[in-house]
Amino acid sequence: KAGVTQTxxxxxxxxxxxxxxxxxxxxxxxxxxxxxQTPGQGLQFLFEYFSETQRxxxxxxxxxxxxxxxxxxxxxxxxxxxxxxxxxxxxxTRRDNHEQYFGPGTRLTVT
Amino acid sequence: xxxxxxxxxxxxxxxxxxxxxxxDYTNSMFDYFLWYKKYPAEGPTFLISISSxxxxxxxxxxxVFLNKSAKHLSLxxxxxxxxxxxxxxxAASDGGGGSNYKLTFGKGTLxxxxx
Numbered sequence: 001k002a003g004v005t006q007t008x009x010x011x012x013x014x015x016x017x018x019x020x021x022x023x024x025x026x027x028x029x030x031x032x033x034x035x036x037q038t039p040g041q042g043l044q045f046l047f048e049y050f051s052e053t054q055r056x057x058x059x060x061x062x063x064x065x066x067x068x069x070x071x072x073x074x075x076x077x078x079x080x081x082x083x084x085x086x087x088x089x090x091x092x093t094r095r096d097n098h099e100q101y102f103g104p105g106t107r108l109t110v111t
Numbered sequence: 112x113x114x115x116x117x118x119x120x121x122x123x124x125x126x127x128x129x130x131x132x133x134x135d136y137t138n139s140m141f142d143y144f145l146w147y148k149k150y151p152a153e154g155p156t157f158l159i160s161i162s163s164x165x166x167x168x169x170x171x172x173x174x175v176f177l178n179k180s181a182k183h184l185s186l187x188x189x190x191x192x193x194x195x196x197x198x199x200x201x202a203a204s205d206g207g208g209g210s211n212y213k214l215t216f217g218k219g220t221l222x223x224x225x226x
Contacts, residue, residue, distance in 0.1 A: 090155070100212070102157075
């Protein structure tokens, strides 16, 4: 059974640009959550999508957005990038319980 | 306001001995707890979980204990192996029977198991 896949794995952008990250869930998993990991703040919840609807949202500015497609694949977008957005972005998927399974992450560097 | 706290940033143990990783929480609405293990440049890997209706859950070398009155949980690894060296994250959820499965994570404990 294939795991959670995230693309791209590494990305370098400059301030002011925008970026789109992609996550493909484990087959049968309809929920996709996104997290940001930084050395100072640890793992922080961004948002969760289920059946193409955002169900939960963390405390991040509106520059961070996401969407989910009918095949459960999800994308997150960050607009007007800031240096502080440099982080590992992780997506996690689950079927219908609490146990979330994480992808390898996308390492975003903003210069 | 850190709702899930892992007060030990690091822990070092000898191979074959017990590793005990601790986690405290403040939100009494949390009713499900999970432990994840993370290697550098990889996503967290789910290890073991426990519902608030239990006080212990065991899976092979891994046992999680929950003390609801103290709002404390711990992960025991016995015996510890060098391959267990990683960052361990404690996470909590207040979804219960509802749909809120947002996980709140602690900042992690780096476990080093020395041969």
